[in-house]
Amino acid sequence: LPTDFDWREHGAVGPVKDQGSCGSCWSFSTTGALEGAHYLATGKLEVLSEQQMVDCDHECDPLEPRSCDAGCNGGLMTTAFSYLQKSGGLESEKDYPYTGSDGTCKFDKSKIVAQVKNFSVVSVDEDQIAANLVKHGPLAIGINAVFMQTYIGGVSCPYICGRHLDHGVLLVGYGSAGYAPIRFKEKPYWIIKNSWGENWGENGYYKICRGPHVQNKCGVDSMVSTVTAIHTS
């Protein structure tokens, strides 16, 4: 594994977006992962539509039929990948733009620009997460966002942080030694793309510390999924 890695430097990450006052973080995490996977499969970065999932994805958890993707009321990235496999894929942001509110489905199959080939869940192991990131592109992850409400910059490494996951984001890279805390050592960190606009955090991004001594900070390792895209010409 490289000691430092950032998919932004390799062209696999689109612009920072803003979900507005809508609990649709899960759809932004999903598009981010598929934008990266599509880039790896085709060499072309397509900015993909969240609104298609907000409006059209009502996929439910097979074990809990009442737990379904529900637009601005929340969802889950893996069920969204499942929806994308069934529906055929995603339209571009341009063809199906984001409105920040629930609407009726206007999906047009003829406008699909990216398709899911496969998706899987990565084990709770920081080396495996890094390896999957490098091999398959940006990863859809869940995080506990309690410290993100007041975050302005730097590497977040709270002494105490809950691990129940409430926010979907995109893991785009990692650094080996980015900050010198009062803990006396340079510490490694993850680089996370958020969906609250460029004016939040570090130009829309969040940094959070990673192992070996601070694994799974704010639950960041516990819900990681990777996706591969179908190569289309």
Added chain:
Amino acid sequence: AEDPLIEQVVGDAAGDELELNAEAHFASFVRRFGKSYRDDGERAHRMSVFKANLRRARRHQRLDPTALHGVTRFSDLTPAEFRRQFLGLRRSSSRDLLKASSAHEAPILPTDG
């Protein structure tokens, strides 16, 4: 989860200064983020939430000293409003995901060398 193990119960100078100037900080926040409230009652309520969030940001700063915490565009929202409007991940874990979706576990990749 965000409360420290040892909670400071006496005031400190920086904290007192922050409280005293909360109105000025709030006015600056309203200007900076272009906030508007429907009436004086709503404004007063948002001001009290903002004050609580100033204390919260200070607590986060103590708990998370390697990051910078402070006023953001969410500073007039209660934690519940923030969760409802800006989060939205259905609760689950990797284990639940494997059971609940058609996903399979990613094969273990080599990480040496």
